[in-house]
Amino acid sequence: MSTLAFLLTQGVNALSQAALLFFLGVGLTLIFGIMRIVNFAHGTLYMLGAFIGYSLVRSTGSFWVALALAPLAVGAIGTGFELSILRRLYKRDAHAFLMVTFGLALVTGEVVRLIWGSDALQVPPPALLSGVVFLLDEPFPTYRLFLVGFGIVVALGIWQLLERTRAGLLIRATSQNAEMVRALGIDVNLVRSGVFGIGCGLAALGGVLAAPLVTASNGMAATAVIDAFVIVIIGGMGSFLGSLIGALLVAFVQVFGNYYLPDFALAFMYLVMLLVLVVRPGGLLGKEA
Amino acid sequence: MRQTSLLPALGGLAVIGLLIAAPLGLPAFAMTLLTELLILGLFAMSLDLMVGYTNLVSFGHAAAYGLGAYASGYLALNSSLPLPLVVLLAGLLTGFVAIGVGWVCTLATGVSFSMLTLAFAQLMYAIAFKWTAVTGGSDGLAGIPRRPGPFGMTVLTTKTGFYYFALASLLGAYFACRQLVSSPFGAVLRGIRENEPKTSVLGYNTRLYKIAAVAIAYGLGGLAGALYAPFAGFANTELLFWLLSGQVLIMVIVGGQGTLIGPILGAAFFMLLEHQLSSYTEAWALFFGLIFIAFVLFAPEGIWGLARRAFSRASLTETRHG
Numbered sequence: 001m002s003t004l005a006f007l008l009t010q011g012v013n014a015l016s017q018a019a020l021l022f023f024l025g026v027g028l029t030l031i032f033g034i035m036r037i038v039n040f041a042h043g044t045l046y047m048l049g050a051f052i053g054y055s056l057v058r059s060t061g062s063f064w065v066a067l068a069l070a071p072l073a074v075g076a077i078g079t080g081f082e083l084s085i086l087r088r089l090y091k092r093d094a095h096a097f098l099m100v101t102f103g104l105a106l107v108t109g110e111v112v113r114l115i116w117g118s119d120a121l122q123v124p125p126p127a128l129l130s131g132v133v134f135l136l137d138e139p140f141p142t143y144r145l146f147l148v149g150f151g152i153v154v155a156l157g158i159w160q161l162l163e164r165t166r167a168g169l170l171i172r173a174t175s176q177n178a179e180m181v182r183a184l185g186i187d188v189n190l191v192r193s194g195v196f197g198i199g200c201g202l203a204a205l206g207g208v209l210a211a212p213l214v215t216a217s218n219g220m221a222a223t224a225v226i227d228a229f230v231i232v233i234i235g236g237m238g239s240f241l242g243s244l245i246g247a248l249l250v251a252f253v254q255v256f257g258n259y260y261l262p263d264f265a266l267a268f269m270y271l272v273m274l275l276v277l278v279v280r281p282g283g284l285l286g287k288e289a
Numbered sequence: 290m291r292q293t294s295l296l297p298a299l300g301g302l303a304v305i306g307l308l309i310a311a312p313l314g315l316p317a318f319a320m321t322l323l324t325e326l327l328i329l330g331l332f333a334m335s336l337d338l339m340v341g342y343t344n345l346v347s348f349g350h351a352a353a354y355g356l357g358a359y360a361s362g363y364l365a366l367n368s369s370l371p372l373p374l375v376v377l378l379a380g381l382l383t384g385f386v387a388i389g390v391g392w393v394c395t396l397a398t399g400v401s402f403s404m405l406t407l408a409f410a411q412l413m414y415a416i417a418f419k420w421t422a423v424t425g426g427s428d429g430l431a432g433i434p435r436r437p438g439p440f441g442m443t444v445l446t447t448k449t450g451f452y453y454f455a456l457a458s459l460l461g462a463y464f465a466c467r468q469l470v471s472s473p474f475g476a477v478l479r480g481i482r483e484n485e486p487k488t489s490v491l492g493y494n495t496r497l498y499k500i501a502a503v504a505i506a507y508g509l510g511g512l513a514g515a516l517y518a519p520f521a522g523f524a525n526t527e528l529l530f531w532l533l534s535g536q537v538l539i540m541v542i543v544g545g546q547g548t549l550i551g552p553i554l555g556a557a558f559f560m561l562l563e564h565q566l567s568s569y570t571e572a573w574a575l576f577f578g579l580i581f582i583a584f585v586l587f588a589p590e591g592i593w594g595l596a597r598r599a600f601s602r603a604s605l606t607e608t609r610h611g
Contacts, residue, residue, distance in 0.1 A: 038400070038403075040535060085582060085586070088586060089585065089586075092589065094346075094400075095346075095542045095546075096585050096589065098535075098538065098539070098542070099539055099542060099543070099581050099582075099584070099585045100581070100582050100585050100586075102535055102539060102578075102581060103577075103578040103579065103580075103581035103582040103585070104578065104582070105578070106574045106575070106577055106578030106581070107574075107575055107578035107579060107582075108578075109574060110572050110574040110575035110578065111575065113572075114572055114575070222530075222531075222532060226411065226531055229404070229407065230408075230411075233404045233407075233408070237400060237404075263419045264419070266415035266418060266419070267412060267415035267416055267419065269415075270408055270411045270412040270415055271412060273408045273411075274393070274405070274408045274409065274412060277397065277401060277404060277405050277408060278393060278396060278405075281396060281397035281398075281401040281405075282397075282401055283401075286401075
């Protein structure tokens, strides 16, 4: 393999990893931006997406149906959680959110185990994407290439939503000054329900897309939530662009670190996070110190 | 009035008396549970110094527990030092390392501080995973002995002896912390909790006080971990994992932060609930999660707050009738 081909395949590989991490991180950062909540349940919702995706693939035979419906289902669960529980806590301190989202993580994790059992479940990629393509004569999984494209599409979509639509305007305004938005006659609670649902749905989208690569398993939640934290912390809590940069940085550190220095890759990721925080306590693009 | 202020002290003495007498009446498995509970109580109480008294919300307190556990495990396996010395050294080492951790983390405040503590804990987790020569990697350290001594004494290394060792550590730490928080030093910490800029303007170097609070809290948390390793006989990466940091933070909040005694009760509640639920049902985590959510919604002041409210209500009715 030529050096160029190696760099290209590993680079695209890292980009596909970044796409998955981005879905995780952007949901968490949107939720934090609007609600100042560190959502501990984010990893289990990602896992829930993978398992619901598995069942939908099994029952409908179509990966695409699963890809469309699983995030909607998890988004609805998230919105329901916001309406029934989080909504009562906005006047309380941050500890309350920490505990209820931790509680939600425990409950969701256990429900997943009760419904789907403890075994890892294989989710086949759609037939269209199960082959390989050749990048500079090196074989590369088509599915990973698809992830890169899909990640770009979703990132552009969210960006357009935030910048060009009225809903996006409300989201950005609420994250800057919720009181002022309320004073202008906007139902801030509606924005919060919506964003919490969207954030949870994005985590589930990441889960469905990760399932063909890593199987759906009970263990995926704990690593996912910490990855999501790292991305959001590096990028800056509440920053959309930050979560994109964070996901790219973490993915490249993971992929190339695992290749060149497998013993230090994990430590290196946290070291990067520490360095970023020491230099810029609010993260690369974060507002507050 | 005098009587009501004496009552809590008497209640405390009664609880201590019961704990001292416990090995006489309790079966072996209950003693194991109680020993673990004391260790976990010490761990939760140490975090309260940061969270409850200084408003330094750490998401990475597992770093203290894990570091203490690995240090005491490594010392016990690779030296012939007696048990109490091993535990003490491991706690001191953790506190010493925490000066550096605190120095870095206090560069930031608020959520960023929490995230920095998490970053340090995860870094240690990653190191423990890979530095196989010292930490045993993913297997961890197993077969950690309790070495007799000093002077060949075996009194602390038996099951009951170790229980008393853990009890003495918790009580010692508790009374030391009470002294600390009611001292001028503790007053400055509370000042930082309520209003850091104001405390700073009054002429206190608040950053130095915060670093000291972190070091003391990590040192005591390390002491708890240092007790856990010889208690369980092993130390593994789970002791450094973020999940434990989340759990201990919840013990502090469920118990009632800023009260020292509350987090110990929180730890007991957490452990006993887990133990009870897991004996009734496989799906204990489900009910565990639901109970947390219910706690936040209906009992925001924590267990100790509930208990105190119930107590003051009871004593009020007593005085009214008496």
